[in-house]
Amino acid sequence: MPNISAKGLRMPESPxxxxxxxxxxxxKRGTEVIHLNIGQPDIKTPDVALEAIRNFEPKVVAYxxxxxFQSYREGxxxxxxxxxxxxxxxxxxxxxxxxxxxxxxxNSIMDEGDExxxxxxxxxxxxxxxxxAGVIVKPITSSIESGFAxxxxxEFEKLITAKTKAILICNPGxxxxxxxxxxxxxxxxxxxxxxxxxxxxxxVYREFAYDGKKHISIxxxxxxxxxxxVIDSVSKRYSMCGARVGCIVSKNNHFxxxxxxxxQARLSPPTFGQVAGEAAxxxxxxxxxxxxxxxxxRRDLLIEGLNAIEGVVCPKPSGAFYCIAQLPVDDADVFAxxxxxEFSWNNKTVMVAPAAGFYSTPxxxxxxxxxxxxxxxxxxxDAITIIxxxxxxxxxxxxxx
Amino acid sequence: MPNISAKGLRMPESPxxxxxxxxxxxxKRGTEVIHLNIGQPDIKTPDVALEAIRNFEPKVVAYxxxxxFQSYREGxxxxxxxxxxxxxxxxxxxxxxxxxxxxxxxNSIMDEGDExxxxxxxxxxxxxxxxxAGVIVKPITSSIESGFAxxxxxEFEKLITAKTKAILICNPGxxxxxxxxxxxxxxxxxxxxxxxxxxxxxxVYREFAYDGKKHISIxxxxxxxxxxxVIDSVSKRYSMCGARVGCIVSKNNHFxxxxxxxxQARLSPPTFGQVAGEAAxxxxxxxxxxxxxxxxxRRDLLIEGLNAIEGVVCPKPSGAFYCIAQLPVDDADVFAxxxxxEFSWNNKTVMVAPAAGFYSTPxxxxxxxxxxxxxxxxxxxDAITIIxxxxxxxxxxxxxx
Numbered sequence: 001m002p003n004i005s006a007k008g009l010r011m012p013e014s015p016x017x018x019x020x021x022x023x024x025x026x027x028k029r030g031t032e033v034i035h036l037n038i039g040q041p042d043i044k045t046p047d048v049a050l051e052a053i054r055n056f057e058p059k060v061v062a063y064x065x066x067x068x069f070q071s072y073r074e075g076x077x078x079x080x081x082x083x084x085x086x087x088x089x090x091x092x093x094x095x096x097x098x099x100x101x102x103x104x105x106x107n108s109i110m111d112e113g114d115e116x117x118x119x120x121x122x123x124x125x126x127x128x129x130x131x132x133a134g135v136i137v138k139p140i141t142s143s144i145e146s147g148f149a150x151x152x153x154x155e156f157e158k159l160i161t162a163k164t165k166a167i168l169i170c171n172p173g174x175x176x177x178x179x180x181x182x183x184x185x186x187x188x189x190x191x192x193x194x195x196x197x198x199x200x201x202x203x204v205y206r207e208f209a210y211d212g213k214k215h216i217s218i219x220x221x222x223x224x225x226x227x228x229x230v231i232d233s234v235s236k237r238y239s240m241c242g243a244r245v246g247c248i249v250s251k252n253n254h255f256x257x258x259x260x261x262x263x264q265a266r267l268s269p270p271t272f273g274q275v276a277g278e279a280a281x282x283x284x285x286x287x288x289x290x291x292x293x294x295x296x297x298r299r300d301l302l303i304e305g306l307n308a309i310e311g312v313v314c315p316k317p318s319g320a321f322y323c324i325a326q327l328p329v330d331d332a333d334v335f336a337x338x339x340x341x342e343f344s345w346n347n348k349t350v351m352v353a354p355a356a357g358f359y360s361t362p363x364x365x366x367x368x369x370x371x372x373x374x375x376x377x378x379x380x381x382d383a384i385t386i387i388x389x390x391x392x393x394x395x396x397x398x399x400x401x
Numbered sequence: 402m403p404n405i406s407a408k409g410l411r412m413p414e415s416p417x418x419x420x421x422x423x424x425x426x427x428x429k430r431g432t433e434v435i436h437l438n439i440g441q442p443d444i445k446t447p448d449v450a451l452e453a454i455r456n457f458e459p460k461v462v463a464y465x466x467x468x469x470f471q472s473y474r475e476g477x478x479x480x481x482x483x484x485x486x487x488x489x490x491x492x493x494x495x496x497x498x499x500x501x502x503x504x505x506x507x508n509s510i511m512d513e514g515d516e517x518x519x520x521x522x523x524x525x526x527x528x529x530x531x532x533x534a535g536v537i538v539k540p541i542t543s544s545i546e547s548g549f550a551x552x553x554x555x556e557f558e559k560l561i562t563a564k565t566k567a568i569l570i571c572n573p574g575x576x577x578x579x580x581x582x583x584x585x586x587x588x589x590x591x592x593x594x595x596x597x598x599x600x601x602x603x604x605v606y607r608e609f610a611y612d613g614k615k616h617i618s619i620x621x622x623x624x625x626x627x628x629x630x631v632i633d634s635v636s637k638r639y640s641m642c643g644a645r646v647g648c649i650v651s652k653n654n655h656f657x658x659x660x661x662x663x664x665q666a667r668l669s670p671p672t673f674g675q676v677a678g679e680a681a682x683x684x685x686x687x688x689x690x691x692x693x694x695x696x697x698x699r700r701d702l703l704i705e706g707l708n709a710i711e712g713v714v715c716p717k718p719s720g721a722f723y724c725i726a727q728l729p730v731d732d733a734d735v736f737a738x739x740x741x742x743e744f745s746w747n748n749k750t751v752m753v754a755p756a757a758g759f760y761s762t763p764x765x766x767x768x769x770x771x772x773x774x775x776x777x778x779x780x781x782x783d784a785i786t787i788i789x790x791x792x793x794x795x796x797x798x799x800x801x802x
């Protein structure tokens with residue numbers, strides 16, 4: 001039998017995947033599992049997007065341009081302008097989700113063995129994209145004590161080598177919900193310019209900034225045009241994860257021309273998804289007002305509830321729809337499995353994502369979990385009670401992997 | 402300004418792309434351009450697929466399973482069984498088009514610097530996928546004189562090194578239209594088993610086999626289960642290129658589990674496209690009968706017409722909807738540009754794909770072009786006349802790049 005690749009062996013599994021069989025077993029036993037582990041919002045996709053798909057009557061479902069339909073790119077440019085960002089359609093390459101936007105970006109700027117610095121905890125799939133591109137992740141740990149603020153510039157400096165090609169941030173952050181300040185972004189700009197690096201910002205949660213705070217895009221940082229690559233997606237903005245439509249935004253023409261070559265090889269992004277994405281640009285502002293109100297209500301309920309549990313610490317996030325909570329357990333991985341295998345409250349339990357999978361440094365974040373508050377407040381209330389009751393029982397028993 | 406990657410510099414441009422501005426200029430001058438250069442069929446997408454999209458009314462356009470909707474995978478398994486292939490849904494990983502199926506397969510079995518043998522001329526994007534994966538293409542030239550039959554086993558043996566991990570074929574072939582015989586596939590099986598290689602077969606044109614010949618899948622080759630990887634797609638089968646839905650089929654579980662890790666990183670294939678793809682499985686047999694009749698009529702018209710032109714040689718393909726024609730010109734690239742820049746007949750001209758872009762060996766195929774017969778017979782008749790008249794004029798003038 002021929003061997004698979006070393007890259008394939010290195011490729012990480014989803015940090016949640018090993019828990020899936022335990023969740024399935026719990027459901028088979030009749031226990032309801034409240035899923036706090038996935039970033040799939042329950043928010044309705046805007047009608048305007050679904051209507052466009054229902055009214056789409058092509059003779060042939062043809063390829064689009066490799067960079068995406070021009071009409072869609074023009075619509076996206078207007079969307080960015082409305083957000084205060086000076087972006088033209090020539091600065092945009094439509095991709096198959098934010099995932100492909102990252103893969104194409106990494107391939108365009110990094111070679112096998114090159115290094116990328118990412119503040120951790122970070123979106124677990126950054127590990128997969130990096131492994132796939134042959135790129136080495138150099139994590140820089142942000143602490144729960146600081147609410148996951150950007151580590152100091154000196155910490156970044158320590159990690160920079162001749163192999164360092166880029167810094168990648170997610171803002172607002174998955175899994176932390178942290179929203180970077182102007183000052184933090186200025187620090188990143190400084191180090192990126194000093195060392196001639198690319199700054200890649202995953203800004204797919206742009207709209208989800210709370211408490212009157214405003215999301216600041218790296219596209220607003222003056223003098224950074226040649227270094228900035230923005231990753232975007234319709235997935236979370238319009239609760240349309242399955243459309244698989246995202247984009248790369250950059251004013252670096254050499255980079256975009258290179259990215260287009262990778263895009264040409266895969267022919268085009270999905271036509272149906274682009275039709276929905278283009279229509280979604282007409283989503284009324286009231287949609288976001290309502291969605292943000294909903295997320296804020298959920299967040300406030302969740303964070304207050306979690307922090308009221310003895311031994312639990314959960315910084316209040318200012319954006320996205322995730323939080324990281326520290327639990328009074330030795331190993332959140334073992335606890336998460338135990339929740340599914342052995343615990344239930346009113347015949348319900350919760351599935352959480354152990355946060356270790358969001359750290360690249362071994363042994364860090366072992367006491368932490370990530371929660372996505374993409375469920376209604378009633379389920380979230382139950383979830384808080386379940387975690388509270390579970391911790392009471394768990395602390396009185398001995399657990400091993 | 403930070404540098405792009407060496408991989409990005411190596412990434413090939415589309416072989417047709419440099420001709421696009423000349424086609425645009427011709428259109429601006431009022432000349433009609435008949436596009437023989439693209440594999441985008443003009444055949445109507447089956448109603449059953451389009452209807453499914455119009456009737457798709459989800460509350461949330463959610464991610465599917467990373468391997469694709471189970472119902473779709475089960476439907477695909479039935480499709481393969483109906484084609485005489487013993488495939489279960491567990492053998493299938495749904496991908497974002499055949500393009501992603503190839504990329505994931507290469508990443509799963511090959512590392513930076515590993516080698517893949519591909520009979521040339523081959524689908525130009527195999528170069529792009531290989532470059533993207535850091536893989537080196539070792540071409541093995543099939544000749545127009547033999548109608549692009551598989552080169553002999555001894556030719557393959559000469560290329561095999563410790564770095565060789567796979568052989569990749571396209572059957573029926575793009576750009577040759579060649580359909581491999583049982584004997585040829587047996588030869589491939591022999592060499593693959595002898596050297597413990599993977600055999601990747603791009604079988605997206607499976608249905609398009611003519612003259613009573615039957616397409617033979619590598620999945621039918623006994624004893625090859627652990628070595629076989631089939632690439633498939635809905636793009637050409639249902640004239641649904643924009644859906645971006647394909648799949649990997651393999652009975653090698655270790656390979657598929659590895660491929661799934663790459664699939665998990667990018668979350669899921671497109672939901673809309675999968676809905677259309679699943680519905681398209683119910684396309685009536687009469688659709689294919691009609692489409693195949695149409696392609697055979699076009700092929701016969703084209704091949705007869707081209708071979709009737711003095712100095713033109715064009716083997717008759719048995720499958721797909723492409724042919725490679727040898728022209729009495731020194732450099733088909735220069736000729737193709739001249740057709741767009743300087744020639745017209747009844748205010749029309751043609752855009753062809755110079756075949757050199759389908760060869761990896763330099764200087765081979767320079768006199769050849771690829772034609773996709775995805776146009777109606779009226780346009781094809783005009784196209785033949787244009788090529789004939791153009792060659793008369795061209796032979797009397799001097800051309801340089």
